[in-house]
Amino acid sequence: MRSVIVMLEERRLAGACLVLLAAGVMAFWGAACDGGGGGGEKDQVAADATEVEAACTPDCFGKECGSDGCGGTCGKCIDGWACNATGECKKMPACDIVQEIFCGHEVAGDTTDKKNRQQFYTCEAYEGKGPDQVYVFSPSQDDHVVATLTSPAADLDVLVTQAPCDEETCLAMGADTIELEVVGGKKYYFVVDGQMDVFGPFSLELECDSGCAPQCGGKVCGADGCGGSCGKCEGGMHCTVDGQCVEGPIPGCEESDIAGCGGCACEECVCAQDDYCCTTLWDAMCVQLCAGPCQGCSTAVCGDDTCDPGETCDSCVPDCGCQVPQVCFAGMCCASDCTGKECGSDGCGGECGGCPDGKKCNAQFQCVVGGGAGCEPSGTPGCGGCPCEACVCAMDPFCCDTQWDGLCVGECQDQCGGCGPKPCGNGTCEVEIGENCQTCAADCGCPEGQVCAAGKCCTPMCDGKECGDDACGGVCGACGAKELCVDGQCCLPACEGKQCGDNGCGGVCGQCGPGKECYEGICVGPGDFCIKAEPETVDFGAKKVGVFTTKTVKLSNCGVLPLMLMDVKIVPDVEGLTMDPMTVPQGGLVTQPGWEHEVVLFYMPSEPSPLDEAGKSIPFSSTLLVTTDVPQIAAATTLTGVALDEMCPIPAISVEEPGEVEPGTVLHLDGSGSSSQGGAITKYEWSVVQPDGSFAQFVPSAGAAKPMFDAKVVGTYVFTLSVTDAAGKAACLPASAEVVVIPPSSVYVELVWSTPGDPDPVTAPGSDLDLHVFHPWSTGPDIDGDGKPDPWFNPTFDCWKKNENPDWGKLADGNDDPVLLFSDSDGWGPEAVTLLPENGIYGVGVHAWDDGGFVQSGAQVRVHVYGKLVFESALVSLKELDLWDVCRIEWPSGKVVPVAADDKGTPKVTPGYVNPAYVP
Incomplete structure (x- = not known):
């Protein structure tokens, strides 16, 4: 841990005990540190210093490296990487x-x-x-x-x-x-x-060669390079290194991932005290030095008519100059005071007068006869062998080695009995001349059980306390170097091996970053702990009573951390459904990342499943549940099946296309694999749950053994098949299959609509809505009257049913051109445009070309980016020739911004919109 060296003024104060902290070692200076026979002030200062040093809570919230604010670190980066200002490890540049x-x-x-x-x-x-x-x-x-x-x-x-x-x-x-x-x-x-x-x-x-010429060209603030100023910033703004007034952090006042602060105002001062800041990294300690002793986090500029913190009457006369009759003394404005004084110091570096020949100025600032040598300051060492010289110089060598100053005179009178009678020590506490328990303990000392605090006697409040404030400016005790003082008691934080969580002393060992949670002292995020059971569903199907069947479920640790299995069970219990005990992991098993294990399930029903009101068997539904020592981490497989006295026909579905397909794929469904012990399958009944806006139908019909189905709308389609055999026996359970339609490109825009009153949205004539997607360069006549060119119906840069595949990207390169995949002129859609965009802002709109005699339709637009649905509008009612300006797509960010007619979010619809080049 690097130390901040606190430089103390070389000249000392008589009777004071000063402490210097450096590299964890305390050094003491001053007579009071050794006086009194019991450590006294020295012990008190040590206790204070320990208390200050101990009162620190490490802060590693969201950090993987860098300072924890208490002299430790939140972690180290690997070689070739460095810690940035937010505590992240980043790859180092080619050089520093x-x-x-x-x-x-x-x-x-x-x-x-x-x-x-x-x-x-x-x-x-x-x-x-x-x-x-x-x-x-x-x-x-x-x-x-x-x-x-x-x-x-x-x-x-x-x-x-x-x-x-x-x-x-x-x-x-x-x-x-x-x-x-x-x-x-x-x-x-x-x-x-x-x-x-x-x-x-x-x-x-x-x-x-240029020497020093004021450099204020282009600058509105900051130093001119020659000790002057180029101006000041107003309204809480600060001056940058290049002389501009800006908002935001002051350079040097925030941590950085490089050495130095780019020539900020405090850089030389900070690095003179701690060269680590300019040779390695500008970390939190460098920021503290900049803000503290180096005064670099102030917006003060000398000459701005404001005496800011850090400026004094010595360092900045224009801003901090003293008003007459005050004078500048030791950086402060001082009013001289010669009240009752014949001679000696006026308190501001001047004199109250001199004494005539034969008289000397004593410690009470009076001219007296025979005051004696040593009772007035001189500019030379010693007092010429005066009676108090040996005494004074024994305790204060400065007086005989350098100069006999006013402090030496006071020591001569107060400690060494020179200069005649002294007020302190006469047995009377004379408050009127400034005596108190601090200035004259001999006359004004505190009674037993009290201490002197700021010149007043005070009773320390330390009953039941090991540490902390004693209410008299001191402490009740000192905790160990690594302990914290909590409510008057010393507490050792318990953070060994912990990244986060309670430290046992009312604080935390660190905080986890965004997206992570603290679990038993470790920061974990999604995927760190993971247990999986596959497949998600196990269907035993229809089984005859007394028939034995087995299925297998695979368990795996899919995370990056070990995970303990607590239990593997079936809930709720199902008659005839059990697990092979030889394959069930025992509770307490610690699984490592990559661990896999198979659990074997047995199903042999001894009685048929219950019947519903219609007399059909009710399938069972249960769960194979896997729990772990992390409560929120579990896995489950759904278990289904049905027990029958006699077997029903068994439907079976196969789909020629894979599980994920592109929009417009014609699916070939096949139920001919269905079977029955009661004879041939004589009846097929297909049904489908399809995405909103899709109204596709089975072709040639829902009763065909091998129908086709046109899946155009993006989303999930769940197909169900039930069958009946020649004996008239219907399937006890239907079969199902799932197909997912996914967008084929970076950007996929989809329009669906419905028309109230249209009895046949698929085959009969109906409303005609057109999807428009325009390029950033698209312009056209201002038909909506807003004073700006409209982007709609441009012959090159608007993709719609009259311009299905325009050339937008590289000339003659079809890979980067938009394509109108579907255009529906007499039904409910969908229409869709697929696009590989260039950088820019694209637009989406819907035009009601023809209402088909049904007055109005409800339109909805969806935008998918990289396969993910990022925008879905509400249903917007459109009448014939309405144009709805839907949204803008910003690329490459992929952000979709809805277009609104007002600040309430009302859709922007222009009625009666007709482009002269395209009249319906």
Whole structure:
């Protein structure tokens, strides 16, 4: 874990205990750290520091790598991949651009442990076998640039390329320096590399002939490069590196998957404290440094008339200058105070006056006779051998090594008995002169059981608490390094081997990303756990009582994680239906991914199935259920069959075409395989459940042994066959078969409609609705009067019944042209267009060409993209010559956007729409 080094001001405060945290070690500075014989403030600071360090909950929600926010990681990426700002492992680019470099800018780097991303450079046939680092330079104007490389510990070289990570665009190479003429607005990539596997630390500096000229061309905000400003941003916007006011995150204030922050305002400050940020990855810790000590997440610009956080009267006089009579002292506006003072400091770096000859300024800022040496500040070390010198310098060497300042004077009087009587220690707590339990414990000390907090005595509230706030600015105790303080008690999070779930301390060990759930501490998604039973249905058919039959069900672990079987059973129980006990897996069996096993089913009924009111046998329906130790993961196979005293005719269906076919496939159904013990099959009865909008019929009839069926509408067709034998015995159970019609292309647009009052939507004349699909280039006369060209009826770019196969894509290449598959002029459809689109926005419409004398029809449009139904309109009522503008199809996204006449979603229908070129 990298540490943030907190730099403390070298000068110390008397009587204070300061703590420095670095690399997990605490160092203490100040007299109070060792005073009092019992650790005192030093122990308190240590407890505070431990409490702060402990109060952190790892956050790995949706992350597979990167920081967990508490100094740990959410995982590591494999070699050649890197963690991006959202915690995903992404393949690394060909090389790593460490950061941006500028004129007059010097960067420090190190190729040790870096990758050898670039090797064979075209300039001077240079072969860089060592690790390399890359810096980008974007000059604002034409310039002469000198790059100087310093690498005392390794023989490194500097090269310049025109393209990132591209050795073949090499412009120049030098062992120590490169001189280069650059063109403003272009980018140049400076590469530090080494031959013969050489690597080591280096510094790279750029000097430009242009010197420092304010650069505000095209910029509306940000620094001008010479310490000034090009303007400020308003309304919560922030200034980008290229000087534009934009909304969104401030550069450097969000995690990144590359080193550095692209020359953001805080980059140099952050990387000076933590070079990992500019050599490896700009992670969450770099963001904290940018937002904290480096003040890089503020939109403050000096000269914008606003004294923003991070600006002071020292650093930005135009915005933060002090009003008279105040003066700027130590970065703050200060009002001098000489009330009751004859001499000494005015509190703002000035003096309240001097003492006449023979008098000295004492610690109470009064001129007194014989005040003695050491009782006033001086600009030199020591006090010339004054009585308190040895005492003061023993506890504060600064006074004798560097300067005898006001702090030394106070120590002389308060701790060493110099300068005459001292107010503190006289036995009286003199509040009027600023004494309290903090400034003068000798006179104002707190009674037993209380502590001094902010100058006041306070009773700590720690009954029953191991840790946490004591209500007096301290803590009740310190937890271990990995423990958390929860409601005053120390708790060790239990997250070993867990990705998610309760950590036992009121928090979580991590959170799972979108689409995943936490199961026993592991993030799992769809398919991670999977158990399958095949086939989905086992039909024993019609079986005579006493006849033994077997069927097999295959079980398999179809996931990527082990899964424990809890139970395999038949529910509900069925008379005569059992499992072979030798094939039933025992509960508690842990199956590995890829595991397979067959369960054998026995069916031998001893009594016939019950009858319904019509006297027909009622088939049984049961389930082979497989449960696992993951409650939501189970598998099931439906079990059916019927038991008979005597056998019925058995229908059988075969389909010549496969289970999935394209629209318009004529299916050849065959029931001639049906059989009966009572004689020949004399009667066939076919039925079908077909998709909405399909009104196809069996040809020649539903009573034929081998009928045909034209399946045009996309969807699932379920065919059922019942038969009767020569003895008049009907089948006890029908047979069924399923065929699925799937779209044949990237985009498939389908129109179906129905016409109330039309008694024969298949063979007799009826309404004629036309499907239109137009190309992005389609234009025509403005018939709807909206002031824009209409796309309908274009002779080239509108596909409909008068233009069934236009040439839209490559000339004479029919593979990329639309095709009107079906055109129905006297029924209820369907009509369909298949399309392999180019990039652009296509449109869909429906025109009511002829109502067939039935006044109106209800139309519905469906759009399939890559076989998936992505749009299905409601039923829209159309009268003759109505034109319905249905939707737009955006490609390549595949998004379908309905067209509406208003913000309520009313369909856009134009009545009486007639194109002069195509009059019905």
